Amino acid sequence: MDSVRLARIGAWMERYVETRKYPGCSVVIARNGKEVYHHATGQRDIERNLPFTRDTAVRIYSMTKPVTSVAIMMLAERGLFHLDAPVSDFIPAFKDMTCLLPGAMNIAQVKACQTPTLHHLLTHTSGLSYPFNPGLLPAVMNDDDMLFRPDQGPLEAMVNKVAELPLAFEPGTRWEYSVSIDILGRVVEVVSGKSLAEFFAEEILGPLGMHETAFSVPQTARDRFAALYTPLAGDAMALNSAQKGAETLRCVDDPLKSPFLDATMHSGGGGLIGTIDDYMKFAEMLRRGGEFGARLLSPQTVAFMRRNHLKGDIASMGPASFAEQPMEGMGFGLGGSVVIEPGRTRVPGSVGDFSWGGMASTFFWTDPVLDLSVVFFTQLSPSSSYPARAELKALVHGAVIA
Structure with a gap:
């Protein structure tokens, strides 16, 4: 990967911060299992003037869904259901x-x-x-x-x-x-006979070394927990009545008062808090076929998850809903979207790219063709506010020269 072209990513992130689109953000890119780029910029808490650092803990919202899907497939591998x-x-x-x-x-x-x-x-x-x-x-x-x-x-x-x-x-x-x-x-x-938090901790997060990922902000990460912002005038998740506000970065969840400090709901669809290095371990586990320090799934099961399980692309299934990804040329596997025709997505990528994002504009994908894993973190809801995901994919692919 070209280092000069990779540096464009940092400049792009800084523009998002300087124009007050994102409070702060970070990215980690790995190729062939080795880190090739990291950059963090901006603030995790504007009101307290705290920097957005590599170890900032964020709400990953729907990036919890792939973790829950892995849990289901782990139980399926044990013959407990079909x-x-x-x-x-x-x-x-x-x-x-x-x-x-x-x-x-x-x-x-x-x-x-x-x-x-x-x-x-x-x-x-x-x-x-x-x-x-x-x-x-x-x-x-x-x-x-x-x-x-x-x-x-x-x-x-x-x-x-x-x-x-x-x-x-x-x-x-x-x-x-x-x-x-x-x-x-x-x-x-x-x-399993366990709470979802217990299953995650004992069978996924612990074995992968994701020690700062949980449904409640871990004690070790409470001084690094980010605030959540929105450009909307009302509820940051009320997409049907969304109206732009005068302030593009209005705080809607104070990290010192957040319900995530002591969560009572274990939401497999959107409840986890974590750090970017923790999630990269999960992404690399998927890229490597179910193993990262510990084996969670067989390579065959992960390959099955990464296939398109729809009759065609998402667009052909008549969706009327919000989605984290493009719908044309994009299928859906078990836990995330799957690129089946990059040209129709209108976003650079490889056939088989497996990805998903969260409502606070976090995003990850793994590329089986380029042996690439990318994780991007910020804290702005809703994720449809800006075309950052498509821009980031173009920037990353623009840096791949061999």
Whole structure:
């Protein structure tokens, strides 16, 4: 990789900070298992004038989803279930499901339907949704505050509450970003007999050496926990009513008062706090086929996860939801998106790139063709505020010369 071209990444990051788009940010890039670039700039806490450093702890939100998906596949490798099992086998509240009729005008217009399977949940084709998506089901979820926030525990109660609602569509017929992975977090608890926090700590985070990643900010990282900012005038996650505010960096979660300091909800869809070096260990585990110091999965299982599990790309599945990635030319595996045609994504990349991001604009991808892993951290919600992910991929690919 060309060092001069890599240096463009730091300049790009500094422009984001100088123009008050991001408070601060950091990036780590590894090629063939060796670090080739790191840069950090800006502030993790503007109000207290604290720098955004390499060891800053951040909310990774939906970058928790790949971790939960790995947990599910670890249990599947042990023969404890198969992916076509209905979720009601583990969570009885999901028996006798209904879904909204096509063109339904209210939440009561439903018909009986199939119960989602574990595979439907893993691939966001379950019929579940998120409160910040458009539509009838998201509106009800929003009214009932079903966002799996860190202060909304315990997990079991919220999952059973979701099960009381109809699905937005017949499982398997569409793709819609959803709380599906939170439901899978509860499946991990039921099957393993451990809380999700215990399973993560004992079987994923601990073995990988991710000692500063958890659902509550680790004691060792509390003096390095970042504030969360938004350019919106209202709720940083209320995408249906999003309006730009006069202040581009308005603090919406003070690190000294954050509910993440003592989380009661173990959200497998968006609850983890961590550092960039910790997450690079997870990304490298995926790139290396399931092993980084300890083996979590077989290479065959990781290769299976990294395949496209949809009939085509996400765009062909009629999504009406927010998503962390482009939808054209992009498929979805188990835990993240998969590039199936780089040209159609309009973002430089390789076939097989596996990636996902979080609502606070964090992002990672691993590239099996270039043996590349990239992790980018900042703290600005929503992640759709700026085209940083596409720009970062172009910058990284522009630095690869052999």
